[in-house]
Amino acid sequence: MWAEKYRPRSLSELVDQSAVKGRLSLLLKKKGEVPHLLFAGPPGSGKTTTAMIVARDILGEHYSDYSLSLNASDERGIDMIRERVKTFARFVDRREGVPYRLVILDECDEMTNDAQTALRRIMEEMATYTRFILICNYSSGIIEPLQSRCAIFRFQRLDEASVVRHLAQIAKKEGVKSGSEEPFALIYQAVGGDLRQAINLLQTASVSGEITADSVSTVAGSTVKGRVGEIVSLALKGDFEKARGKMVELTRVYGIPERDFLRFANEELTSNPTVDLGKAVSILAEYDFRLAQGGNPEVQLTAMLAQLALLSKGGD
Ligand SMILES: Nc1ncnc2c1ncn2[C@@H]1O[C@H](COP(=O)(O)OP(=O)(O)O)[C@@H](O)[C@H]1O
Ligand SMILES: [Mg+2]
The missing domain is CATH 3.40.50.300 (P-loop containing nucleotide triphosphate hydrolases)
Structure with missing residues (x-):
């Protein structure tokens, strides 16, 4: 690795x-x-x-x-x-x-x-x-x-410039062809400042000896952040049932910690232009608090998705 x-x-x-x-x-x-x-x-x-x-x-x-x-x-x-x-x-x-x-x-x-x-x-x-x-x-x-x-x-979360530079250096040492910095910037967008995940993604997306925007997107779609993002988008579109099903799969089958779920959900919300950010983030904050108080993760995350889904129906 x-x-x-x-x-x-x-x-x-x-x-x-x-x-x-x-x-x-x-x-x-x-x-x-x-x-x-x-x-x-x-x-x-x-x-x-x-x-x-x-x-x-x-x-x-x-x-x-x-x-x-x-x-x-x-x-x-x-x-x-x-x-x-x-x-x-x-x-x-x-x-x-x-x-x-x-x-x-x-x-x-x-x-x-x-x-x-x-x-x-x-x-x-x-x-x-x-x-x-x-x-x-x-x-x-x-x-x-x-x-x-x-x-x-x-320790600070690493910023985009540092992550991109570090990934480019590793790619070079490993003889991976990249053409431009775009694939590395896409990796950063997919995982945030988590350098371990960024390097893992780099390695997976460059198995062919070359890394491209496409190979990154293909792999990134299946990362935890990508999946959480998909779940949150589904909820925001009002598809609560489907969002809930995927959330249960992600937490039960893949054992994703609920804190990670909230962190990625937050990143998805703040980068989603269609959402009423104030309302959405206060919903997230409420469930962050409940989870910290020891609420049952699956019940709390389900309730959170239900609330997010209500936003699409103009409710609050
Ligand atoms: N500041 C950093 N500089 C260089 N590599 C890093 C840095 N942070 C993380 N990494 C890379 O990510 C991997 C995991 O880092 P680690 O120190 O275990 O992170 P954590 O903060 O989660 O304990 C390391 O093996 C290294 O490859
Ligand atoms: Mg550690």
Whole structure:
């Protein structure tokens, strides 16, 4: 996979994120004094990559023994995390030349508040010889006592120019013919600033050794964003039944997280000229809130599509 092959191995290779890079390189000058870190930002903007770069920089050749990567949204929950961190700590002793162990915890904003409180305790118990890098999409999903124990780094969504440039470079290295920048701009339009998805799309659309606007459109139509866009357009045209059917398929069969659904729906709405944007977006905001409160995703998304469909009938 090209997204892995071209994962940056140093801060200087990382596209954009200059504020993050600047502050981190300063911190890394005194490795012993690096605090816990919190990386927040949209998918495919370089958070996990940066955590790996930081870990390699601090731990050097001991990187694989002295770092532990876990996914906080793992359904086995905080007890599993405590167990894994404790076991890790038991087997990885203090060692000359290694300032501390590193635990990288991805998707922390998916943890419940109780689990985050437990995590805070674990961090305190281990504080003398273990540092944490917490990763999340939204720092607002992280409880304040955890935020205040970390240096927070905000990753920006990559902009079109950066994505296009990066894709063009990869295409060139892979010997893919492109003719113009148009296919890369189309990829950006299809996936937004998510560089992982952009690179995946690039790879799929250039299997023939050439990338064109057509090959991108064909592949992009089947991306998650494309499908969500289609569902939202159907609803806006008043075809609630069909929109609902496709939404259920997308969430059940493909396991698309409802947050992604809302994010892509929002992008579709804001780029759809026929829609009453004010009304449509307040509907979206309402369901975003309900989902955050723990509403059943399928019921909530169904209700949202019903409301969007009503817009086409002049209702509010
Ligand atoms: N800022 C970036 N610069 C260069 N490549 C990036 C950047 N962000 C993401 N990528 C590409 O996308 C892939 C996934 O990035 P990752 O760091 O896992 O994103 P996330 O922010 O979701 O953790 C990487 O392997 C790399 O190819
Ligand atoms: Mg990640």
